[in-house]
Amino acid sequence: KQEVTQIPAALSVPEGENLVLNCSFTDSAIYNLQWFRQDPGKGLTSLLLIQSSQREQTSGRLNASLDKSSGRSTLYIAASQPGDSATYLCAAWGYKLSFGAGTTVTVRA
């Protein structure tokens, strides 16, 4: 069974600092890895999807890397803003999406 772990569980940074969110998974036989954002009481918003053949994906201030061999993905958010405060979830796409518990980010103004 795929196990996905996200560290840290929570993170608080001052505005402008870069964020680094870590995700590890136990089964490297994945099709892709997806990062989501979840705001309190809301559904999931897809941020980035990295195909298994790719090493990274970028969208604006967001960059996600994937190292299948080591079972790791990292989400970088540059120059954080208070609006980036949310819970960030990674999910490994094997047969179905297996989610981590998330990292709750607070960006202080």
Place this chain on the structure above:
Amino acid sequence: GAGVSQSPRYKVAKRGQDVALRCDPISGHVSLFWYQQALGQGPEFLTYFQNEAQLDKSGLPSDRFFAERPEGSVSTLKIQRTQQEDSAVYLCASSLAFVDGQIASSYNEQFFGPGTRLTVL
């Protein structure tokens, strides 16, 4: 914008009641997934449909849970005789296609609805 919609957004049920949760996927999306998200946890897979066929229901926690998608579009998740441990957010997601056993295509990205928050008293 025609995203994934779910109804109701909130549902309060007394223990023992039956509930039905609805999901309207993005038009044309073949695959539909249901997830259960407990407080402070990531979503857990419940079941998966490809068109009207339920291909995987291994995540359904008990036989009180039942899902259907009779015409390959709208799906309903039904929970019979609700228990307090059923309290959670139920998320629905759809994607264009999923090809079991094949190399992932760009169509695998899942789009999520806002969820239904179920509270069982």
